[in-house]
Amino acid sequence: MSEQVVQITNPNGDSPALLVCEHASRHIPDDLNGLGLTAQDAISHAAWDPGALAVATHLSQMLNAQLVASGISRLAYDCNRPPSAPDAVPSRSERIEVPGNVTLSATDKADRVSRFYEPFRAALAQTVAAHPAPMIVTIHSFTPVYHGKQRDVEIGILHDSDTRLADAMMANHADYTTLNIQRNAPYGPEDGVTHTLIEHAVKSGHPNVMIEIRNDLIATPEAQAEIADMLGRWLNASIAETTK
Template sequence: MAESLAQSSPTLLGPTDPAPVGLRNILGGSPFFLICDHAGNAVPAALHDLGLNGDELGRHIGIDIGILGVSERLSDLLAAPLVFQRYSRLVVECNRRPTASDFVAAVSDGTPVPGNAGISAEERARRASEISEPYHHEIVSRLDERQGAGRPTILVSMHSFTPSLRARPSLRPWHVGLCYDADRRFTMPVLDALDREPGLNVGRNEPYGVNMAADYSIPVHGEERGQLYVEFEIRQDLIASAEGQVEWADRIARVLTAAYAAYAGGAA
């Protein structure tokens, strides 16, 4: 099966495939700079949906459900630049280092991915060079540009998580979680602001934390470059609808604004 789905052309993306990187409000004047690693679930035509049906590609294994809608509204509310990735995390996992075992996952949450079974090193490198590398290059270029101009910048990484895994069923009761490693300068003011929001179950490195060895976006764009950051994980059932996306974008905008005021005041 893997052979029949393999790409024989020297390039992966064809003329009908979307560009991997999406931009919104890219010249916005906000100190917040939004990124969304798993915004879309596109699959290059040459990969024939990786041998999966649309239901599987629409699950959390293929896309962070609801997070693009939240991120786009948040970008508009804050006049904040947003850089997002259009391809499914099953094609290539843009929040993993290329050396990570699930950079191209053969199985995800118990679902075998035929188009990823036994792929060659060449095919793996092609997915990296045409999808994940342009995405991260865009982020680096924009952060470098802001740094060079002396613009205050807070990296905001937007994700969503499934209420329960199929492979390891368990309750995930948090409405929202923050993921962080050693640099908690901005995460702590955000946690304080979230704790003032009524009725929220807030996770601290739940349902998971930052894996500095395997993850990419926060380790590389945040921790390694000394960039202030916060990473949100919102439970997917809360943002599956347009109404939920509006509610959570409004909430996150409120929280970020309060956290930035607290951080700036404390740094003064």
């Protein structure tokens, strides 16, 4: 915890929504020597989800919801991946090489798991367990161009086997936004992105959804607040529908 591995905001929030932001930070602990990244790569979307924490924080305030966020770059450890996943400690992200992860020994990787993943997993598990009826909502952002291809989707509504909250959001999105909303895009379960949902919601029967926001839509504080306001109203209505 001394490394700010996990941050909990509004711990007494009473909203049914329990917010999670696994890629909130681009912080790389000093002893990892910047993972050998260039200065530009260390602040790129490969290192974190730009704008996601700001949106999640606005939502936490608007909904009076608890928020659990990682304080470590996903290049040090991706908290939305289990330790068994090859990309939990990635040596490459899109076109960006991560030299500090290329030659990791099993001991090195185990150290990353114990320092970064386990405290986050435990804090989120404890927060979920203490909530009377949580609906897990994870907040992410994605880059508009990936491997040279433009992405038309603006907000993705992602789910694994439990579709309840995602179904409600897809059914009523036109009431809240004219943005291009797509299901399980730009990623889906086949890409390994639903680990948090499976581990902390699906296994326990809690409704859940993962929200991906194209990061050019949340590039300024004003845009972050605007998107969060829209999402908050949309989520409230969808949660109410899901609990009927």
